[in-house]
Amino acid sequence: MARINFGGVQEEVVTREEFPLARARQVLEKEVVAIIGYGPQGFGQSLNLRDNGVAVLIGQRKGGKGWSDALRDGWVEGKTLFPSLEEAVRRATIVVNLLSDAGQKEQWAAVKANLRAGQALCFSHGFSVVFKDQTGVIPPSDVDVILVAPKGAGRTVRSNFLAGSGINSSFAVYQDATGKAADRVVALGIAIGSGYLFPTTFEKEVHSDLTGERGVLMGAIAGLMKAQYDTLRAMGHSPSEAFNETVEEATQSLYPLIGANGMDWMFASCSTTAQRGALDWAKRFETAARPLFELLYRDVQAGVETRRVLETCSSPDYREKLETELDEWRNSEMWKAGAAVRSLRPENWKKG
Numbered sequence: 001m002a003r004i005n006f007g008g009v010q011e012e013v014v015t016r017e018e019f020p021l022a023r024a025r026q027v028l029e030k031e032v033v034a035i036i037g038y039g040p041q042g043f044g045q046s047l048n049l050r051d052n053g054v055a056v057l058i059g060q061r062k063g064g065k066g067w068s069d070a071l072r073d074g075w076v077e078g079k080t081l082f083p084s085l086e087e088a089v090r091r092a093t094i095v096v097n098l099l100s101d102a103g104q105k106e107q108w109a110a111v112k113a114n115l116r117a118g119q120a121l122c123f124s125h126g127f128s129v130v131f132k133d134q135t136g137v138i139p140p141s142d143v144d145v146i147l148v149a150p151k152g153a154g155r156t157v158r159s160n161f162l163a164g165s166g167i168n169s170s171f172a173v174y175q176d177a178t179g180k181a182a183d184r185v186v187a188l189g190i191a192i193g194s195g196y197l198f199p200t201t202f203e204k205e206v207h208s209d210l211t212g213e214r215g216v217l218m219g220a221i222a223g224l225m226k227a228q229y230d231t232l233r234a235m236g237h238s239p240s241e242a243f244n245e246t247v248e249e250a251t252q253s254l255y256p257l258i259g260a261n262g263m264d265w266m267f268a269s270c271s272t273t274a275q276r277g278a279l280d281w282a283k284r285f286e287t288a289a290r291p292l293f294e295l296l297y298r299d300v301q302a303g304v305e306t307r308r309v310l311e312t313c314s315s316p317d318y319r320e321k322l323e324t325e326l327d328e329w330r331n332s333e334m335w336k337a338g339a340a341v342r343s344l345r346p347e348n349w350k351k352g
Protein backbone atom coordinates (compact mmCIF):
# COMPACT_ATOMS: atom_id res chain seq x y z
CA MET A 1 0.00 0.00 0.00
CA ALA A 2 1.05 3.60 -0.57
CA ARG A 3 1.68 5.93 2.36
CA ILE A 4 -0.13 9.25 1.96
CA ASN A 5 -0.09 12.29 4.23
CA PHE A 6 -3.67 13.15 5.19
CA GLY A 7 -3.49 16.46 7.04
CA GLY A 8 -0.32 15.50 8.90
CA VAL A 9 -1.36 11.89 9.53
CA GLN A 10 0.36 9.17 7.50
CA GLU A 11 -2.14 6.59 6.21
CA GLU A 12 -1.71 3.52 4.06
CA VAL A 13 -4.05 3.39 1.08
CA VAL A 14 -4.34 1.35 -2.10
CA THR A 15 -4.13 3.22 -5.39
CA ARG A 16 -4.28 2.01 -8.96
CA GLU A 17 -0.54 2.57 -9.22
CA GLU A 18 0.40 -0.35 -6.99
CA PHE A 19 -2.78 -2.37 -7.74
CA PRO A 20 -3.75 -1.63 -11.37
CA LEU A 21 -6.91 -2.89 -13.06
CA ALA A 22 -4.85 -5.51 -14.90
CA ARG A 23 -3.86 -7.06 -11.56
CA ALA A 24 -7.46 -6.94 -10.32
CA ARG A 25 -8.57 -8.78 -13.45
CA GLN A 26 -5.88 -11.38 -12.85
CA VAL A 27 -7.03 -11.95 -9.25
CA LEU A 28 -10.67 -12.25 -10.36
CA GLU A 29 -9.99 -14.20 -13.55
CA LYS A 30 -11.36 -17.50 -12.25
CA GLU A 31 -13.93 -16.00 -9.90
CA VAL A 32 -17.68 -15.77 -10.51
CA VAL A 33 -19.20 -12.81 -8.67
CA ALA A 34 -22.86 -13.01 -7.66
CA ILE A 35 -24.49 -9.70 -6.87
CA ILE A 36 -27.43 -10.29 -4.54
CA GLY A 37 -29.96 -7.51 -4.92
CA TYR A 38 -30.30 -5.09 -7.81
CA GLY A 39 -30.91 -1.82 -6.01
CA PRO A 40 -28.72 1.27 -6.61
CA GLN A 41 -25.47 -0.35 -5.40
CA GLY A 42 -26.25 -3.63 -7.15
CA PHE A 43 -26.87 -1.73 -10.36
CA GLY A 44 -23.69 0.35 -10.16
CA GLN A 45 -21.26 -2.27 -8.93
CA SER A 46 -22.44 -5.09 -11.19
CA LEU A 47 -22.30 -3.07 -14.41
CA ASN A 48 -18.85 -1.71 -13.59
CA LEU A 49 -17.58 -5.21 -12.84
CA ARG A 50 -19.07 -6.51 -16.08
CA ASP A 51 -17.56 -3.69 -18.11
CA ASN A 52 -14.17 -4.46 -16.53
CA GLY A 53 -14.30 -8.05 -17.74
CA VAL A 54 -15.34 -9.79 -14.51
CA ALA A 55 -17.77 -12.75 -14.66
CA VAL A 56 -20.91 -11.46 -12.93
CA LEU A 57 -24.39 -12.81 -12.32
CA ILE A 58 -27.36 -11.31 -10.53
CA GLY A 59 -29.63 -12.82 -7.88
CA GLN A 60 -32.87 -10.85 -7.69
CA ARG A 61 -36.38 -11.95 -6.77
CA LYS A 62 -38.59 -11.96 -9.87
CA GLY A 63 -41.09 -9.18 -10.29
CA GLY A 64 -40.74 -5.60 -9.19
CA LYS A 65 -38.42 -2.81 -10.19
CA GLY A 66 -35.12 -4.58 -9.47
CA TRP A 67 -35.95 -7.44 -11.81
CA SER A 68 -37.14 -5.18 -14.64
CA ASP A 69 -34.10 -2.92 -14.21
CA ALA A 70 -31.78 -5.92 -14.50
CA LEU A 71 -33.46 -7.05 -17.72
CA ARG A 72 -33.22 -3.50 -19.07
CA ASP A 73 -29.47 -3.49 -18.36
CA GLY A 74 -28.82 -6.61 -20.37
CA TRP A 75 -28.77 -9.34 -17.73
CA VAL A 76 -30.24 -12.51 -19.21
CA GLU A 77 -32.63 -14.71 -17.26
CA GLY A 78 -31.21 -18.18 -16.74
CA LYS A 79 -27.70 -17.13 -17.80
CA THR A 80 -26.66 -14.07 -15.81
CA LEU A 81 -29.92 -13.27 -13.99
CA PHE A 82 -31.55 -15.65 -11.54
CA PRO A 83 -34.83 -15.22 -9.63
CA SER A 84 -33.52 -17.53 -6.92
CA LEU A 85 -31.02 -15.95 -4.53
CA GLU A 86 -30.07 -19.47 -3.50
CA GLU A 87 -29.07 -20.47 -7.03
CA ALA A 88 -27.04 -17.30 -7.50
CA VAL A 89 -25.13 -18.04 -4.30
CA ARG A 90 -24.47 -21.63 -5.37
CA ARG A 91 -23.14 -20.58 -8.79
CA ALA A 92 -20.71 -18.00 -7.38
CA THR A 93 -17.26 -18.05 -5.85
CA ILE A 94 -17.72 -14.51 -4.47
CA VAL A 95 -21.12 -13.46 -3.14
CA VAL A 96 -21.67 -9.70 -2.82
CA ASN A 97 -24.68 -9.15 -0.58
CA LEU A 98 -26.22 -5.83 -1.61
CA LEU A 99 -29.73 -6.39 -0.32
CA SER A 100 -31.05 -3.67 1.96
CA ASP A 101 -29.99 -4.07 5.58
CA ALA A 102 -33.48 -5.28 6.50
CA GLY A 103 -33.42 -7.57 3.45
CA GLN A 104 -30.10 -9.07 4.53
CA LYS A 105 -31.67 -10.03 7.84
CA GLU A 106 -34.75 -11.50 6.16
CA GLN A 107 -32.82 -13.49 3.54
CA TRP A 108 -29.82 -14.55 5.62
CA ALA A 109 -31.03 -18.11 6.17
CA ALA A 110 -31.35 -18.63 2.40
CA VAL A 111 -27.91 -17.15 1.72
CA LYS A 112 -26.14 -19.01 4.53
CA ALA A 113 -27.64 -22.39 3.60
CA ASN A 114 -26.08 -22.18 0.14
CA LEU A 115 -22.61 -20.94 1.04
CA ARG A 116 -19.75 -23.39 0.77
CA ALA A 117 -16.16 -23.52 1.98
CA GLY A 118 -13.75 -21.29 0.10
CA GLN A 119 -16.27 -18.74 -1.11
CA ALA A 120 -16.00 -15.07 -0.24
CA LEU A 121 -18.94 -13.21 1.26
CA CYS A 122 -18.66 -9.50 0.55
CA PHE A 123 -20.67 -6.59 1.94
CA SER A 124 -20.74 -2.88 1.21
CA HIS A 125 -21.84 -2.03 4.73
CA GLY A 126 -20.77 -3.37 8.11
CA PHE A 127 -24.33 -3.21 9.48
CA SER A 128 -25.40 -6.88 9.34
CA VAL A 129 -22.16 -8.40 10.62
CA VAL A 130 -21.43 -5.85 13.35
CA PHE A 131 -24.98 -5.81 14.72
CA LYS A 132 -25.40 -9.59 14.47
CA ASP A 133 -27.39 -9.63 17.71
CA GLN A 134 -30.09 -7.73 15.80
CA THR A 135 -29.71 -9.31 12.34
CA GLY A 136 -28.63 -12.89 13.06
CA VAL A 137 -25.97 -12.61 10.31
CA ILE A 138 -23.12 -14.81 11.52
CA PRO A 139 -21.04 -16.06 8.56
CA PRO A 140 -19.67 -19.62 8.66
CA SER A 141 -16.00 -19.92 9.58
CA ASP A 142 -14.90 -21.47 6.27
CA VAL A 143 -15.64 -18.47 3.99
CA ASP A 144 -13.81 -15.17 3.54
CA VAL A 145 -15.79 -12.23 4.89
CA ILE A 146 -14.83 -8.94 3.28
CA LEU A 147 -16.13 -5.43 2.72
CA VAL A 148 -15.90 -2.89 -0.11
CA ALA A 149 -17.88 0.25 0.69
CA PRO A 150 -18.05 2.94 -2.03
CA LYS A 151 -18.31 6.40 -0.49
CA GLY A 152 -21.20 7.40 -2.69
CA ALA A 153 -24.60 6.37 -3.99
CA GLY A 154 -24.86 3.44 -6.38
CA ARG A 155 -25.97 5.73 -9.18
CA THR A 156 -22.80 7.80 -8.91
CA VAL A 157 -20.69 4.63 -8.66
CA ARG A 158 -21.93 4.01 -12.20
CA SER A 159 -22.09 7.56 -13.59
CA ASN A 160 -18.59 8.43 -12.34
CA PHE A 161 -17.26 5.21 -13.86
CA LEU A 162 -18.81 6.05 -17.23
CA ALA A 163 -17.33 9.55 -17.01
CA GLY A 164 -13.85 8.10 -16.49
CA SER A 165 -13.82 9.06 -12.82
CA GLY A 166 -14.45 6.93 -9.75
CA ILE A 167 -15.78 6.78 -6.20
CA ASN A 168 -13.38 6.29 -3.29
CA SER A 169 -14.10 3.17 -1.24
CA SER A 170 -13.15 1.73 2.11
CA PHE A 171 -12.26 -1.94 2.45
CA ALA A 172 -11.91 -4.45 5.26
CA VAL A 173 -11.22 -8.10 5.93
CA TYR A 174 -13.35 -9.52 8.74
CA GLN A 175 -12.43 -13.17 8.21
CA ASP A 176 -9.70 -14.71 6.04
CA ALA A 177 -10.54 -18.39 5.64
CA THR A 178 -8.67 -18.97 2.38
CA GLY A 179 -5.59 -16.78 2.65
CA LYS A 180 -6.87 -14.89 -0.41
CA ALA A 181 -9.24 -12.45 1.29
CA ALA A 182 -6.95 -9.41 1.04
CA ASP A 183 -6.34 -9.81 -2.69
CA ARG A 184 -10.00 -10.59 -3.36
CA VAL A 185 -11.29 -7.50 -1.59
CA VAL A 186 -8.83 -5.07 -3.15
CA ALA A 187 -9.41 -6.54 -6.60
CA LEU A 188 -13.16 -6.09 -6.20
CA GLY A 189 -12.66 -2.50 -5.05
CA ILE A 190 -10.52 -1.66 -8.07
CA ALA A 191 -12.83 -3.48 -10.48
CA ILE A 192 -15.93 -1.57 -9.36
CA GLY A 193 -14.09 1.64 -10.26
CA SER A 194 -12.80 2.95 -6.93
CA GLY A 195 -10.53 5.98 -7.20
CA TYR A 196 -8.52 4.70 -4.26
CA LEU A 197 -9.18 2.35 -1.35
CA PHE A 198 -8.59 3.06 2.32
CA PRO A 199 -8.55 0.37 5.02
CA THR A 200 -11.12 0.26 7.78
CA THR A 201 -12.91 -2.33 9.90
CA PHE A 202 -16.51 -3.48 9.69
CA GLU A 203 -17.18 -1.64 12.98
CA LYS A 204 -15.61 1.66 11.92
CA GLU A 205 -17.33 1.55 8.54
CA VAL A 206 -20.83 1.15 9.93
CA HIS A 207 -20.28 3.68 12.72
CA SER A 208 -18.93 6.37 10.37
CA ASP A 209 -21.41 5.59 7.59
CA LEU A 210 -24.53 5.78 9.73
CA THR A 211 -23.28 8.96 11.38
CA GLY A 212 -22.48 10.55 8.01
CA GLU A 213 -25.83 9.70 6.42
CA ARG A 214 -27.77 11.08 9.35
CA GLY A 215 -25.40 14.03 9.62
CA VAL A 216 -23.65 16.18 7.03
CA LEU A 217 -24.27 13.95 4.03
CA MET A 218 -28.06 13.95 4.20
CA GLY A 219 -29.97 14.50 7.43
CA ALA A 220 -28.18 17.55 8.81
CA ILE A 221 -27.91 19.34 5.49
CA ALA A 222 -31.61 18.77 4.76
CA GLY A 223 -32.54 20.12 8.19
CA LEU A 224 -30.24 23.15 7.89
CA MET A 225 -31.59 24.02 4.45
CA LYS A 226 -35.17 23.76 5.66
CA ALA A 227 -34.47 25.92 8.72
CA GLN A 228 -32.81 28.68 6.67
CA TYR A 229 -35.46 28.61 3.93
CA ASP A 230 -38.30 28.85 6.46
CA THR A 231 -36.55 31.70 8.26
CA LEU A 232 -36.10 33.69 5.05
CA ARG A 233 -39.73 33.11 4.06
CA ALA A 234 -40.93 34.19 7.51
CA MET A 235 -38.93 37.38 7.09
CA GLY A 236 -40.73 38.23 3.86
CA HIS A 237 -38.43 36.84 1.17
CA SER A 238 -39.97 35.21 -1.92
CA PRO A 239 -39.74 31.44 -2.49
CA SER A 240 -37.39 32.03 -5.43
CA GLU A 241 -35.04 34.22 -3.40
CA ALA A 242 -35.13 31.93 -0.36
CA PHE A 243 -34.37 28.84 -2.45
CA ASN A 244 -31.58 30.47 -4.43
CA GLU A 245 -29.87 31.76 -1.28
CA THR A 246 -30.30 28.42 0.51
CA VAL A 247 -29.87 25.63 -2.04
CA GLU A 248 -29.18 26.77 -5.59
CA GLU A 249 -26.10 28.85 -4.85
CA ALA A 250 -24.77 26.10 -2.58
CA THR A 251 -25.16 23.21 -5.00
CA GLN A 252 -24.44 25.03 -8.25
CA SER A 253 -21.65 27.37 -7.19
CA LEU A 254 -20.13 26.89 -3.74
CA TYR A 255 -20.14 23.12 -3.11
CA PRO A 256 -18.43 22.37 -6.44
CA LEU A 257 -15.63 24.74 -5.34
CA ILE A 258 -15.22 22.74 -2.12
CA GLY A 259 -15.13 19.51 -4.12
CA ALA A 260 -12.53 20.89 -6.51
CA ASN A 261 -10.02 22.40 -4.09
CA GLY A 262 -11.29 22.49 -0.51
CA MET A 263 -13.09 24.77 1.90
CA ASP A 264 -10.32 27.38 1.88
CA TRP A 265 -10.63 27.64 -1.90
CA MET A 266 -14.36 28.19 -1.63
CA PHE A 267 -13.86 30.92 1.00
CA ALA A 268 -11.13 32.57 -1.09
CA SER A 269 -13.41 32.58 -4.14
CA CYS A 270 -16.08 34.67 -2.40
CA SER A 271 -16.35 38.32 -1.44
CA THR A 272 -14.61 39.53 1.70
CA THR A 273 -18.02 40.14 3.28
CA ALA A 274 -19.02 36.52 2.63
CA GLN A 275 -15.65 35.27 3.87
CA ARG A 276 -15.86 37.17 7.12
CA GLY A 277 -19.40 36.11 7.88
CA ALA A 278 -18.78 32.47 6.97
CA LEU A 279 -15.60 32.19 9.02
CA ASP A 280 -17.22 33.75 12.08
CA TRP A 281 -20.51 31.86 11.93
CA ALA A 282 -18.90 28.50 11.10
CA LYS A 283 -17.52 28.41 14.64
CA ARG A 284 -20.94 29.14 16.11
CA PHE A 285 -22.59 26.39 14.06
CA GLU A 286 -19.80 23.99 15.05
CA THR A 287 -20.35 24.76 18.75
CA ALA A 288 -24.10 24.31 18.41
CA ALA A 289 -23.90 21.10 16.36
CA ARG A 290 -21.10 19.24 18.14
CA PRO A 291 -23.27 17.94 21.03
CA LEU A 292 -25.87 16.71 18.53
CA PHE A 293 -23.24 14.83 16.52
CA GLU A 294 -21.85 13.27 19.70
CA LEU A 295 -25.37 12.10 20.61
CA LEU A 296 -25.85 10.75 17.09
CA TYR A 297 -22.58 8.78 17.22
CA ARG A 298 -23.46 7.30 20.62
CA ASP A 299 -26.85 6.17 19.28
CA VAL A 300 -25.18 4.59 16.25
CA GLN A 301 -22.58 2.83 18.39
CA ALA A 302 -25.19 1.53 20.83
CA GLY A 303 -27.36 0.06 18.07
CA VAL A 304 -30.25 2.47 18.53
CA GLU A 305 -30.17 3.55 14.88
CA THR A 306 -29.78 0.03 13.47
CA ARG A 307 -32.67 -1.22 15.59
CA ARG A 308 -34.87 1.58 14.26
CA VAL A 309 -33.88 0.75 10.67
CA LEU A 310 -34.68 -2.94 11.05
CA GLU A 311 -37.98 -2.34 12.82
CA THR A 312 -39.31 0.28 10.42
CA CYS A 313 -37.94 -1.12 7.14
CA SER A 314 -39.27 -4.61 7.91
CA SER A 315 -42.81 -3.32 8.36
CA PRO A 316 -45.17 -4.54 5.60
CA ASP A 317 -46.44 -1.00 5.03
CA TYR A 318 -42.97 0.58 5.01
CA ARG A 319 -43.07 1.57 1.33
CA GLU A 320 -46.39 3.35 1.75
CA LYS A 321 -45.19 5.20 4.85
CA LEU A 322 -41.93 6.10 3.09
CA GLU A 323 -43.82 7.61 0.16
CA THR A 324 -45.84 9.70 2.60
CA GLU A 325 -42.65 11.02 4.20
CA LEU A 326 -41.03 11.71 0.84
CA ASP A 327 -44.18 13.46 -0.36
CA GLU A 328 -43.85 15.90 2.54
CA TRP A 329 -40.51 16.99 1.05
CA ARG A 330 -41.55 16.68 -2.58
CA ASN A 331 -44.72 18.72 -2.13
CA SER A 332 -43.33 21.31 0.25
CA GLU A 333 -43.12 24.88 -1.00
CA MET A 334 -39.33 24.79 -0.71
CA TRP A 335 -38.80 21.86 -3.06
CA LYS A 336 -41.59 22.86 -5.43
CA ALA A 337 -39.76 26.17 -5.69
CA GLY A 338 -36.62 24.15 -6.31
CA ALA A 339 -38.21 22.35 -9.26
CA ALA A 340 -39.10 25.70 -10.79
CA VAL A 341 -35.60 27.08 -10.19
CA ARG A 342 -33.97 24.01 -11.77
CA SER A 343 -36.17 24.31 -14.85
CA LEU A 344 -34.82 27.82 -15.39
CA ARG A 345 -31.15 26.84 -15.36
CA PRO A 346 -29.51 27.75 -18.70
CA GLU A 347 -28.83 24.11 -19.54
CA ASN A 348 -32.57 23.44 -19.33
CA TRP A 349 -33.68 26.23 -21.62
CA LYS A 350 -35.59 24.99 -24.63
CA LYS A 351 -33.61 25.44 -27.80
CA GLY A 352 -34.90 27.21 -30.87
